[in-house]
Amino acid sequence: MIIETLSTFPSMYDSVMGTSMMRIAQEKGILQFHAHDLRDWTHDRHRTTDDDPYGGGDGLVMKCEPIFEAYEDILPRNPATSGHLPVLRPHTIFLSPAGQPFDDALATELAQEERLLFVCGHYEGIDERAYALADRTISLGDYVLTSGELASMVIIDAVVRKLPGVLGAETGALGESFADGLLEYPQYTRPAVFRGVEVPPVLLSGDHARVARWRRGMSLERTARLRPDLLDGVDLSPADREFLKSLSTEPGV
Template sequence: MDITVLSIFPRMFDTLNESVIGKAQEKGLLNLNIVDFRDYTTDKQNHVDDSPYGGGAGMLLQAQPIYDAMDAVEKKTPGKKRVILLDPAGKTFNTKMAKDFAEEDNLVFICGHYEGFDERIKDLVTDEVSIGDYILTGGELPTMSMIDATMRFVPGVLGNNFSAEEESFSHGLLEYPQYSRPADFRGKKVPDVLISGNHEKIRIWRLKEALRKTLDRRPDLLKTIELTDEEKKLLREIRSEN
């Protein structure tokens, strides 16, 4: 996968050379290209922002540097691209979106700063995305989060191919509780079912606990997924226990 990021703070992305994403680059599963779009400004002072027409507080990112940077990206890696603009007004990023992005060959992220973008920049993009209902100082941190979440669904990135599918939100439910050795730590014991060796009972226990955690912490998620007959039965049991 090719991922290009347009930012005026390229060194912030050095952290993606570490851990799982760093290893993905070493394996050739990810080609990460960070572009400082300040390099493409025609302003003598290298400004990439200006005040908005009509007045108002703050500064806007100008169209010219980003358009010229995108022209250079297209020359370097021609072809179809998914271009993502980090925008607080965009759709909220989630696991489904990460999976969709992971199926693409070429992603481009445009990181904003200041009070926003010249509206004409949006003509370049395919997706306007936010990571939540709050404002950060720039789009770099949200972009890194999206890249990390997306790359987990690219085959070969995770050591265990089932890891991404097993985790919270992958099937709409929060993840069930997990334990490791020792079986008894300071009087806190691992549930007997997990050391029983009975794989079917373990599967049912995990599913029930995932439903229990979701009902307790994120009941809104249960309204967005289609439960199986087994899940409905387990959910009724959980509710009867309360």
């Protein structure tokens, strides 16, 4: 997969993309990443990417001209193409509080794309005309961040970890929270007893079927307790429904 970003602060990506899974994905050749500096497409000595908003108001608005010029220049730079191969057009994403809420299903969908380009806003926002380039607009949630770079890092991480080989196994991400609509079950490691608190005995039993049933039950219990809203979107088996029913009849529940 090719992932590119277009922003006024490309150095913000250095740490995140140079460590842990993001670094490993690049070393394995699974991911190609490049952070473009929007200021490279400005034409004044101050390399200006923003201006005062029409109609007045506080703050500055990012200009549309450098964004369009950058997009048109980045498009044929695709590092995966050469010679007479067709240009792989990027699936272009803008980050905005007005966008589609980001979730695990959307991360899975984006992981199927071959090339992603994130256009990251700053200041009070982006000139509305630039959104003509967007294939989709995404929001992390009902809050405002300092910049789109921060939001894009979260999305990139969630997408890249779904690429085959990144986590070291084809099924590496399958048991994580939200992968099947449920929160993940509790995890434990050594020691078996810490300050009087024991690891659940079933996890030490070596019985894989029992462990699988326990994990499914704990995912259901944790989801019902912490995020019951998620259950409406889960394909529950008769056994799952019976288990949830038993939870509701327990004393104190």
